[in-house]
Amino acid sequence: xxxxxxxxxxxxxxxxxxxxxxxxxxxxxxxxxxxxxxxxxxxxxxxxxxxxxxxxxxxxxxxxxxxxxxxxxxxxxxxxxxxxxxxxxxxxxxxxxxxxxxxxxxxxxxxxxxxxxxxxxxxx
Amino acid sequence: xxxxxxxxxxxxxxxxxxxxxxxxxxxxxxxxxxxxxxxxxxxxxxxxxxxxxxxxxxxxxxxxxxxxxxxxxxxxxxxxxxxxxxxxxxxxxxxxxxxxxxxxxxxxxxxxxxxxxxxxxxxxxxxxxx
Numbered sequence: 251x252x253x254x255x256x257x258x259x260x261x262x263x264x265x266x267x268x269x270x271x272x273x274x275x276x277x278x279x280x281x282x283x284x285x286x287x288x289x290x291x292x293x294x295x296x297x298x299x300x301x302x303x304x305x306x307x308x309x310x311x312x313x314x315x316x317x318x319x320x321x322x323x324x325x326x327x328x329x330x331x332x333x334x335x336x337x338x339x340x341x342x343x344x345x346x347x348x349x350x351x352x353x354x355x356x357x358x359x360x361x362x363x364x365x366x367x368x369x370x371x372x373x374x
Numbered sequence: 375x376x377x378x379x380x381x382x383x384x385x386x387x388x389x390x391x392x393x394x395x396x397x398x399x400x401x402x403x404x405x406x407x408x409x410x411x412x413x414x415x416x417x418x419x420x421x422x423x424x425x426x427x428x429x430x431x432x433x434x435x436x437x438x439x440x441x442x443x444x445x446x447x448x449x450x451x452x453x454x455x456x457x458x459x460x461x462x463x464x465x466x467x468x469x470x471x472x473x474x475x476x477x478x479x480x481x482x483x484x485x486x487x488x489x490x491x492x493x494x495x496x497x498x499x500x501x502x503x504x
Contacts, residue, residue: 262409262440298407299383299433306432317429318453321478359428
């Protein structure tokens with residue numbers, strides 16, 4: 251796979267033992283998937299937060315580790331986001347690729363980051 | 375003077391404002407990307423790294439862990455788990471330099487961290503006062 255601007259960050263996470271090879275490739279796949287779906291070029295400015303969170307969260311899912319539940323107020327804000335429906339569609343597609351049937355509490359946080367990412371994209 | 379650098383992923387400006395408000399002339403604060411901020415600590419240009427994210431254990435510290443290693447980093451709050459003074463005091467005493475917390479705990483985490491860090495700074499300046 252061709253090198254991408256976000257690979258440096260993912261390599262740092264992998265080399266420091268925060269993610270394994272499988273998650274490294276899964277998140278690289280996510281980056282390309284989002285670029286294809288949105289037409290945007292992902293870089294440090296627009297997706298450092300998204301890529302970092304997805305990588306660490308995917309590793310937690312792989313290890314079967316839990317994360318606490320998102321607070322209700324924050325959860326309601328995520329669900330009210332104008333990008334929520336699209337974000338949920340993209341997220342479920344990616345989770346299916348990972349064979350994750352139930353992301354548990356992680357799902358709300360993943361959705362939050364995707365909503366923020368989509369809302370910050372320049373309008374086309 | 376405690377030199378604090380705000381990295382992490384969320385609420386950076388708010389955290390920096392809080393640090394300035396709580397620390398006044400006793401602190402110097404900068405805001406950078408997570409990786410740049412962690413590099414500043416590694417190079418000795420900053421004493422501590424503050425990072426915030428939605429879970430307290432992802433984007434808040436991932437960059438710092440990558441640059442500084444797990445041994446210098448600690449999550450002081452997570453969803454549903456508020457920051458704890460004893461845990462922060464212990465982490466600072468152990469020499470931890472990077473502190474992560476959730477966006478829901480910015481006020482309490484920064485207040486406790488500043489209190490503990492400034493107290494340590496004062497003790498280092500004047501050990502006999504302890």
